[in-house]
Amino acid sequence: MAESGGHPGGENLLFLTDDQLRKGIEAMFFAYRGFTADPDRILIEKGYGRAHHRAIHFINRSPGTTVNNLLSILGVTKQSLNRVLRTLIEDGLVESLVGTRDKRERHLFLTDAGAELERELSDAQRSRMRDAFRAAGPDSVAGFRTVLEAMMDGDMRRHYKRLKEAPQ
Amino acid sequence: MAESGGHPGGENLLFLTDDQLRKGIEAMFFAYRGFTADPDRILIEKGYGRAHHRAIHFINRSPGTTVNNLLSILGVTKQSLNRVLRTLIEDGLVESLVGTRDKRERHLFLTDAGAELERELSDAQRSRMRDAFRAAGPDSVAGFRTVLEAMMDGDMRRHYKRLKEAPQ
DNA sequence: TTGGAATGTCAACAAGGCTGACATAAAGTT
DNA sequence: AACTTTATGTCAGCCTTGTTGACATTCCAA
Structure with missing residues (x-):
C-alpha cells in the first residue's frame, strides 16, 4: 500500500492540490x-x-x-x-x-x-470530439466521461444516464 | 495485437461510433x-x-x-x-x-x-471538482485533462498551457 | 512628425436568460 | 357538476452579456 504517490492519511484518500484542481477548472473552461x-x-x-x-x-x-x-x-x-x-x-x-x-x-x-x-x-x-478522442486514446476517453459524470448535478446525471441507455 | 476490442483496419486506428461520440457530447453539456x-x-x-x-x-x-x-x-x-x-x-x-x-x-x-x-x-x-476527481480516481482525472486539452482550439490551448505552467 | 497600437467610451442592437401575470384546454379529484 | 391542478402558450418587461460601428485619447516607434 501507499505505493502510488504515497501520502500520509490512508490509501483511499486522494490528495488533490488546489493547483491540480485549478488546472481541471481551466481545462474545462477552455475546452468548452x-x-x-x-x-x-x-x-x-x-x-x-x-x-x-x-x-x-x-x-x-x-x-x-x-x-x-x-x-x-x-x-x-x-x-x-x-x-x-x-x-x-x-x-x-x-x-x-x-x-x-x-x-x-x-x-x-x-x-x-x-x-x-x-x-x-x-x-x-462529433468531428471535433472524434479528433480529441483519437488524440487522447481510449483510456483517457473512459476517464473523461467518468469525471464528467461525477461533475453533474443529480438531476442532470439522471437525464444523462437515461439518454445514455436510449436507443440511438 | 488487436486484443483490445479488436476491429478490422489496423491497431492505430480508433473506431469511435457516433453513439460513443454522442455520449461524450452529452456528458460535456450536462457536466458544464x-x-x-x-x-x-x-x-x-x-x-x-x-x-x-x-x-x-x-x-x-x-x-x-x-x-x-x-x-x-x-x-x-x-x-x-x-x-x-x-x-x-x-x-x-x-x-x-x-x-x-x-x-x-x-x-x-x-x-x-x-x-x-x-x-x-x-x-x-474546486469543491465540486475535488469531489468529482475523488469519485473518479486519479487515472480518470488524467484522461479527463488529456481529452479536454485535445478538444481546445489552438489559441486556447496556448493560453491553457501557459497558465498550466505558471506559478500559483 | 506621422502612423498605428492600446485603451476608453458612447450608442444601438440581439440573443437568451429571467419574473410575473394571464389565458386556455384538458385532466384529475372531490 | 364543480373545483383544482397540469401543460402549454403568450404578453410585457427586465437583465446580462455578447455584438458592431464610430470616435477620442494617449503614446510608442519608425
Whole structure:
C-alpha cells in the first residue's frame, strides 16, 4: 500500500492540490469553448443560436418528447424555451403535435429540414470530439466521461444516464 | 495485437461510433452545467454574472495582466469586457493601474475584496471538482485533462498551457 | 512628425436568460 | 357538476452579456 504517490492519511484518500484542481477548472473552461465553436459558426450563419442547437439536439434524441420534458433537460424557463421553439416551428424545422392520450401535451419532432440541420451540427461537433478522442486514446476517453459524470448535478446525471441507455 | 476490442483496419486506428461520440457530447453539456452551478449561485446573490467570474479568475491567475491579454484569453470584445471591468473597478474589486513602461496599458489587479470574492468562488468550484476527481480516481482525472486539452482550439490551448505552467 | 497600437467610451442592437401575470384546454379529484 | 391542478402558450418587461460601428485619447516607434 501507499505505493502510488504515497501520502500520509490512508490509501483511499486522494490528495488533490488546489493547483491540480485549478488546472481541471481551466481545462474545462477552455475546452468548452472548443466544444461549442464549430456548431456556433454554423448556427450564426443560419441566424440561430446555441439555444436552438440544444433544443434541436434533444428533440432529435427523443422524438415526440413533450415541452415539459425538454424544459427539465434544458433547465430553462418555458418562456425562454418557447421563444426558441416558436422560431424553429415557424421556420419548419420542428413540428409540434397535440398529444392523443393527453391533449394538453405537445409532442415535438424534427422535420426533414430540422433533421438535416441537426446532422450538420452534430457532424461538426462529433468531428471535433472524434479528433480529441483519437488524440487522447481510449483510456483517457473512459476517464473523461467518468469525471464528467461525477461533475453533474443529480438531476442532470439522471437525464444523462437515461439518454445514455436510449436507443440511438 | 488487436486484443483490445479488436476491429478490422489496423491497431492505430480508433473506431469511435457516433453513439460513443454522442455520449461524450452529452456528458460535456450536462457536466458544464454542474461545473458552473455553484459559482453562479454565489454570483447571483452578489449581483454579478459569469462574465465577472471569468474576469476575476484570470486577473487572479495573472496579476498585473493587461486588458488586451485578458481579451485574448476570454475571447470577447473589448466593449463587452470593459463593461464588466468597469463595474468591478467601481465596486472596488479590481484595481486598474496605468502602465509605467507603456502608459497606454492598464494593469489589472484584484483588491483585497476582489481576492476574497475570488476565493469564495473558486472554493465552491474546486469543491465540486475535488469531489468529482475523488469519485473518479486519479487515472480518470488524467484522461479527463488529456481529452479536454485535445478538444481546445489552438489559441486556447496556448493560453491553457501557459497558465498550466505558471506559478500559483 | 506621422502612423498605428492600446485603451476608453458612447450608442444601438440581439440573443437568451429571467419574473410575473394571464389565458386556455384538458385532466384529475372531490 | 364543480373545483383544482397540469401543460402549454403568450404578453410585457427586465437583465446580462455578447455584438458592431464610430470616435477620442494617449503614446510608442519608425
